Amino acid sequence: MGEQENAHLLEPGLLAAWLAARSIVRGLALPVPDHGGWRVDTGLPKEIRRYVSSEPVPGISALAASIHRPHIFIKMCCSGEQLLKLLPPRWQLRPAGFFMTHEGSLHAPALPAGYRLDVATSQAITTARIFTGDGAVAASGHAVEHAGVFVFDRIVTEAAHRRRGLGRVLIAALGARQRSASARRVLVATEDGLKLYASLGWHTQSAYSTATIT
Template sequence: MMGEQENSHLPEPGLLAAWLAARSIARGLPLPVPDHGGWRVETGLPGEIRRYVFSGPVAAISALAASIHRPHILIKMCGTGEQLLRLLPPRWQLLPGGFFMTHEGSLPAPSLPAGYRLVVATSQAITTARILTGDGSVAASGHAVEHAGAFVFDRIVTEAAHRRRGLGRALIAALAARQRSGSARRVRVATEDGLKLYASLGWHTRSPYSTAAII
């Protein structure tokens, strides 16, 4: 049985649902539908048929996992990898996870080093920011969607040759400037590599975000 203390800091289900829906919009995927006490997204991608996402460890994850026997179906959960593994049959394995993060307050205005320019555009609810070099190649890019009371940042990427120049900070600031509602909560899932950047910008880790699949 999961202890109350282990689950006391997990994000509320409504916030996770808003993030997942906004993420699906940002990536052109079907909206999530309720399933087994969590949500299901039919991703239909190479290496990933669908994903199930849960706001914390619930017994229904065990029943779901027991019914799945093929690879390329992911179970994702707010909580530690150890918590997720306790609910899964032995054929399931952990994949690299992330961190469910939120941000409150202001973000600095976008600032770029010499030789770069910023392009931001919004189309069909998706805001895309790109940082270009002098020859027009993409040095960094990111996306954001505001949906159901959440402002969600997605796929914030800086190309390897342009890292450690503040481009990630500039992208986040430029996207945040397009937020319409002051009450919308800023949300993203960060990788281990991005965790330090977001923490330095005032983001708070709400929970580990763990992933498992049949390999």
């Protein structure tokens, strides 16, 4: 996605709501304002923290220059080329993401034969899993509604079960737990998932680029 395609910047409020909801669904600390965007202290072995902003902001260059260790991520709603221009040479891009939204109905396809769907909501977090006949997890995903957004997260279909419509079933099952009709449906897709979500009526609002030190 080039600079022209990313000319319309994502609304900061939408990004902030998604980031907070994402933190809730993953059991992380809520984001705090930092360097013109937000910081999430993840505290994970391969991700100490992430800095996220809705557009290129001057403070990012100074922030990146002060960081010399791996496992700290800078994420921004812009193209990878735009992000790299703000960072020292030691920073490298990670695979591209796409910030997407959906309006309208989510159609629920039939579950293919031989699979079983389980959906449960606990403490506002909904988890959907699709099992094979022998009890193995073939696909799974999570969702949460918070601050005016309904966020889909970690929608995964195992390699042996792809191209059978399981991702569509998961999205519909999770979306059925949305309480407020006014909540905006949001997710960040990988490049692999982009075509699936586009076929389901999702629209790309912005590139979502990531860089880190390796």
